[in-house]
Amino acid sequence: GENVEQHPSTLSVQEGDSAVIKCTYSDSASNYFPWYKQELGKRPQLIIDIRSNVGEKKDQRIAVTLNKTAKHFSLHITETQPEDSAVYFCAAPESGGSYIPTFGRGTSLIVHP
Amino acid sequence: NAGVTQTPKFQVLKTGQSMTLQCAQDMNHNSMYWYRQDPGMGLRLIYYSASEGTTDKGEVPNGYNVSRLNKREFSLRLESAAPSQTSVYFCASSELGDEQYFGPGTRLTVT
Numbered sequence: 001g002e003n004v005e006q007h008p009s010t011l012s013v014q015e016g017d018s019a020v021i022k023c024t025y026s027d028s029a030s031n032y033f034p035w036y037k038q039e040l041g042k043r044p045q046l047i048i049d050i051r052s053n054v055g056e057k058k059d060q061r062i063a064v065t066l067n068k069t070a071k072h073f074s075l076h077i078t079e080t081q082p083e084d085s086a087v088y089f090c091a092a093p094e095s096g097g098s099y100i101p102t103f104g105r106g107t108s109l110i111v112h113p
Numbered sequence: 114n115a116g117v118t119q120t121p122k123f124q125v126l127k128t129g130q131s132m133t134l135q136c137a138q139d140m141n142h143n144s145m146y147w148y149r150q151d152p153g154m155g156l157r158l159i160y161y162s163a164s165e166g167t168t169d170k171g172e173v174p175n176g177y178n179v180s181r182l183n184k185r186e187f188s189l190r191l192e193s194a195a196p197s198q199t200s201v202y203f204c205a206s207s208e209l210g211d212e213q214y215f216g217p218g219t220r221l222t223v224t
């Protein structure tokens with residue numbers, strides 16, 4: 001099955017700095033890579049995703065990059081704000097027909113004002 | 114649209130008691146999932162249903178059973194609760210290989 005590793009587990013930055021979270025996956029045929037944000041006490045919600053036919057996708061202050069050769073993808077947040085503080089999860093699907101996602105263990109991002 | 118709904122929001126059980134967590138979605142998704150979330154462990158898949166009429170085990174199925182009642186509803190049953198099942202449970206729905214929509218979660222404590 002798919003193996004997803006996410007780093008770092010905790011990331012502390014000052015407001016205005018950039019934050020980068022990286023995930024590696026094992027199934028070379030995986031083709032959909034989402035990032036979810038979970039605020040304290042809330043449900044995970046999708047913030048950005050990328051499919052395997054593109055290398056980068058941006059949405060305002062957030063971006064995702066994908067390196068299929070190295071089998072890793074990263075979340076980039078620029079000009080961080082205190083409301084970006086949350087736990088972020090990556091996921092990658094199994095490609096053997098089930099497309100069931102495996103989640104990383106999460107990164108707790110703390111943005112200090 | 115309500116999206117994905119779950120009941121109850123909170124539950125306290127004694128060891129050995131049983132309960133059913135209910136989940137419903139109104140997005141006409143084929144696939145539904147049950148996850149548990151424990152500190153530092155991310156979201157671990159308990160069971161999933163790729164389409165109405167099918168269910169399959171995920172990463173941590175022991176101690177749980179599921180029922181895909183119809184396309185909208187997917188329930189999770191704990192037959193004999195154990196303290197190790199203390200967790201936050203999330204239901205989700207999606208089309209295969211696409212964004213997952215999560216319910217608000219059920220916080221379960223087993224004493």
